[in-house]
Amino acid sequence: MAHLTRSFEIKARDFSRAGEVSIEVQGILKTIGFEADCVRRASICAYESEMNVVMHGGDGELSLTVDPENILLEVEDHGPGIENIELALQEGYSTATIQYREMGFGAGMGLPNIKKNADFFEIHSQKGQGVHLKVGFKVDGDNG
Amino acid sequence: MKLADIRDTLHAQVIVGNDKLDLSVKAGTGSDLMSDMLTGPTSGAVLLTGLCNVQVVRTSVVAGVVAVVLVRGKQPAPEMVTQARKHGLPLLSTPFTMFSACGRLFDKGLRGVEEKASRS
Numbered sequence: 545m546a547h548l549t550r551s552f553e554i555k556a557r558d559f560s561r562a563g564e565v566s567i568e569v570q571g572i573l574k575t576i577g578f579e580a581d582c583v584r585r586a587s588i589c590a591y592e593s594e595m596n597v598v599m600h601g602g603d604g605e606l607s608l609t610v611d612p613e614n615i616l617l618e619v620e621d622h623g624p625g626i627e628n629i630e631l632a633l634q635e636g637y638s639t640a641t642i643q644y645r646e647m648g649f650g651a652g653m654g655l656p657n658i659k660k661n662a663d664f665f666e667i668h669s670q671k672g673q674g675v676h677l678k679v680g681f682k683v684d685g686d687n688g
Numbered sequence: 689m690k691l692a693d694i695r696d697t698l699h700a701q702v703i704v705g706n707d708k709l710d711l712s713v714k715a716g717t718g719s720d721l722m723s724d725m726l727t728g729p730t731s732g733a734v735l736l737t738g739l740c741n742v743q744v745v746r747t748s749v750v751a752g753v754v755a756v757v758l759v760r761g762k763q764p765a766p767e768m769v770t771q772a773r774k775h776g777l778p779l780l781s782t783p784f785t786m787f788s789a790c791g792r793l794f795d796k797g798l799r800g801v802e803e804k805a806s807r808s
Contacts, residue, residue, distance in 0.1 A: 560767075563746030567775065570750060580731075584752060588726050591750040648722030648739050648747070657727050 548576075548610040554597045556623060559647075562598040565606050566591035569617075576610065579684050585661040586615050589679050592654045593619040599644050600624075601675060615681040616664075626669040633659065633667075689713050689798050691755055691778055694734060697792050698782035700757060703769060705778025713754055716798045718790045722747040733801050736782075736789050740764055745771040745779075754778070759786045 550572065552565040570587035578586075590606065597604045597619060604621025626632050633655050640650025659665045664680030692709040695702055702709070714732035719725055720739045731752030737744055740762045748756055755778040758764065762781060764772070772779040782789050 559742070563743065563750065567746060567749050584731065587750050591747070592726060647741055647743050648720060648725075649743070651721055651723035653723045653727055657723075660727075 548572075549607065551605055551607045554594055554601075554604045554606055554619075554621070556598060556602050556604070556621070558598060562595060563591055566594045569606070569608050572608065573610075573615065578615070582615065582681055582683055586617065586681050589658045589661050589681075590617055590619075592658050593617070593677055593679075595649060596654055596675075597621045597623070599640065599649065604674070613683055615683060617677075617679045619677045620674065622674045625671045625673045626667075626675055627671045629667055629669055689793075689796065691734075693796065694755070694757065694793065694798075695780060697796050698757060698780070698784055698789050700780040700782040703764060703779045703781060704772040705755065705780070708755075708776075708778050711754060711778065713798070715801045715803065716790065716793050717753075717801045718786050725751045725753070729801050734793075734798075736786060736793075738762065738786055740768065742768050742771050744768070745775060745777055748777055749775045755780065757782055757789065759784060759789050 554565055566587055569590045573583045573586055601621035602623030607618040609616040631637050635656045636652040638650050638652035644650040658679060662679035663682045666678040669675040691711040713734045717730060717733045718736040720737055722743060725747050733753055734755045735748055735753045736757045736759055738759050740758055745768060757780045759782055761783045
């Protein structure tokens with residue numbers, strides 16, 4: 545396995561598809577044959593960030609870049625952005641509506657969970673300018 | 689524990705997954721909070737939940753949950769069934785409440801994810 549780059553569109557508020565991009569990413573990573581723990585961590589980060597874009601962001605894109613040593617996910621959206629990133633990274637802090645809580649989300653664990661699962665984590669945002677999230681995973685062992 | 693044992697123990701109706709009754713289930717977890725499903729080890733577990741929507745299916749797939757049981761006899765909307773089929777995720781419905789359903793499975797020897805599930 546050499547290198548791979550794939551991009552996926554994420555539509556804000558489109559709950560008929562919410563999570564499908566991450567399941568596709570999970571499938572790609574499994575097919576490549578990465579170690580299960582690494583696939584799990586990357587898939588969870590993809591899903592948490594995809595749900596963030598669907599629930600809070602604007603239309604955006606998830607890019608997956610894979611090389612023999614790293615998995616990199618970049619998620620960018622053109623929504624309202626995050627005013628206070630420090631606060632958004634606190635466990636339990638949430639701006640989710642009742643509708644999202646009823647769907648089982650909005651516990652304020654999304655970004656903290658992404659940070660916890662990733663080996664590399666970088667987030668940039670400004671009010672009105674969307675969110676740009678970069679998370680990376682070190683691949684253990686020989687995966688071709 | 690096999691999926692067939694879970695069906696029998698919970699007097700459950702199998703909505704999706706009649707062809708997977710031989711599936712091995714390593715552990716059990718009960719939650720209505722999908723956020724919680726994403727923060728701990730859940731691979732190989734059965735999820736008991738009172739939450740009945742499409743996102744339960746997608747969260748389960750991402751979290752490595754191998755089967756979902758809806759408690760209190762809840763019936764999934766057609767879209768949830770379609771998604772469960774599409775992703776090959778068995779979907780059951782039990783007349784028992786969350787507490788009783790978890791207790792029955794525990795009594796039969798199934799243990800929680802903190803003891804038995806893996807991160808892979």
